[in-house]
Amino acid sequence: MEHADPAEVERPDADDLALDGNAAAGELESLFGPGATVSLATCAHCGTEQAVARLGTWSRGPGLVLRCCACGRVAIRLVRAPTVLHLDLNGVTRLRIPSGGR
Amino acid sequence: MTDAPSPVARRGPVPWQVATVTAIRPETPTVTSFTLRPAEWRPHVAGQHYDVRLTAEDGYQAERSYSIASAPEEAGQIDLTIELVPDGEVSAYFHEVIVPGDLVEVRGPIGGYFSWRPGERPLLLAGGGSGVVPLMAMLRARAAAGARGPARLLYSAREPDEVIYHGELARFAAARDGFEAFFTLTRRQPPGWTGYARRIDREMLAEVARPLGTEPDVYVCGPTRLVEVVADGLVAVGVPAARIRTERFGPTGT
Numbered sequence A: 001m002e003h004a005d006p007a008e009v010e011r012p013d014a015d016d017l018a019l020d021g022n023a024a025a026g027e028l029e030s031l032f033g034p035g036a037t038v039s040l041a042t043c044a045h046c047g048t049e050q051a052v053a054r055l056g057t058w059s060r061g062p063g064l065v066l067r068c069c070a071c072g073r074v075a076i077r078l079v080r081a082p083t084v085l086h087l088d089l090n091g092v093t094r095l096r097i098p099s100g101g102r
Numbered sequence B: 001m002t003d004a005p006s007p008v009a010r011r012g013p014v015p016w017q018v019a020t021v022t023a024i025r026p027e028t029p030t031v032t033s034f035t036l037r038p039a040e041w042r043p044h045v046a047g048q049h050y051d052v053r054l055t056a057e058d059g060y061q062a063e064r065s066y067s068i069a070s071a072p073e074e075a076g077q078i079d080l081t082i083e084l085v086p087d088g089e090v091s092a093y094f095h096e097v098i099v100p101g102d103l104v105e106v107r108g109p110i111g112g113y114f115s116w117r118p119g120e121r122p123l124l125l126a127g128g129g130s131g132v133v134p135l136m137a138m139l140r141a142r143a144a145a146g147a148r149g150p151a152r153l154l155y156s157a158r159e160p161d162e163v164i165y166h167g168e169l170a171r172f173a174a175a176r177d178g179f180e181a182f183f184t185l186t187r188r189q190p191p192g193w194t195g196y197a198r199r200i201d202r203e204m205l206a207e208v209a210r211p212l213g214t215e216p217d218v219y220v221c222g223p224t225r226l227v228e229v230v231a232d233g234l235v236a237v238g239v240p241a242a243r244i245r246t247e248r249f250g251p252t253g254t
């Protein structure tokens, strides 16, 4: 192990585990199609519009939690149970999904 | 960002399917490449990944993402390059259990954000550890397409032994087709080492990025912490944030 340099020490360890929306691509594409991670999500809390690939993503545990990259609040929550998929989009006011072919 | 979502190619839903492991190739003491033949191969774009799912006899499942290392031109198969993570569930299964002929469950190609199609625009790739894998797919695609635009790779590893694709990167650089490779070895350097010998910092980023002008396409991949330091650093040295695409692999393999 290397010792961390001071610039890094200030970040809480939990941040090391954070992924981004690319890690949720498989699950999100199964719902929204191949454009899922290049879709633009508008945060319901701070109004920032960002590519879904840029949302902070926590994928361990029972489901996926995706957070706004600007304010850190929850944007999308997804839990797959044996017979039902729970999708909570409370933290997103708008999702612009490219529809692909013309 | 206010631009419209970028268009994506039309393709059907990507189903789980079975792939056969056809070849296994060590890259470094802790990194191995696996060639997989999916029952139904789909063309990919460099930078995309596959999801891999392992199911235990009791039904417990573990799912992980692995970047495609091979260029799309290698039709019918994909290469995954997997670093052995201490106590890692899925990476250890690949390294210690899988043999040629085995079947694994996969779905892909997946992802449209961290992807690159060959072109002539200036290209900057920066990565650490196994984060070089999707960047290598881009360089392989670039070579296969005969692209000659300026392209630079900045690759951080701890030790000389840990540099993945060392020989192939040296060959790409020797081709003098506009591609240059820059290495930083953060913990141990071989005698006579002339590359960088410290963690990626702003000065290094400025040196590597500047000759590519003000608007390179940038792809940054690796351990979460490294990705953030590099992306922030590039913005600090003047690269427009909108040109930088990132992919975080998590805590592993600094």
Ligand SMILES: Cc1cc2nc3c(=O)[nH]c(=O)nc-3n(C[C@H](O)[C@H](O)[C@H](O)COP(=O)(O)OP(=O)(O)OC[C@H]3O[C@@H](n4cnc5c(N)ncnc54)[C@H](O)[C@@H]3O)c2cc1C
Residues within 6 Å of the ligand: A017, A019, A022, A023, A060, B049, B064, B065, B066, B067, B068, B081, B082, B083, B084, B085, B086, B087, B088, B089, B090, B091, B092, B130, B133, B134, B247, B248, B249, B250, B251, B252
């Ligand atoms: C889009 C994408 C592409 C990727 N491509 C590649 C690739 O090309 N090559 C490659 O080698 N890897 C790649 N990865 C990383 C890969 O998906 C796995 O994360 C990695 O192989 C480790 O998985 P594992 O099952 O072996 O280890 P795990 O069993 O997941 O454990 C990993 C280690 O980190 C710790 N850890 C990880 N997450 C947590 C957590 N939430 N809480 C506590 N501890 C944790 C564990 O303690 C353990 O020591 C990619 C990741 C993403 C998101």
Ligand SMILES: [Zn+2]
Residues within 6 Å of the ligand: A043, A044, A045, A046, A047, A048, A068, A069, A070, A071, A072, A073
């Ligand atoms: Zn927000």
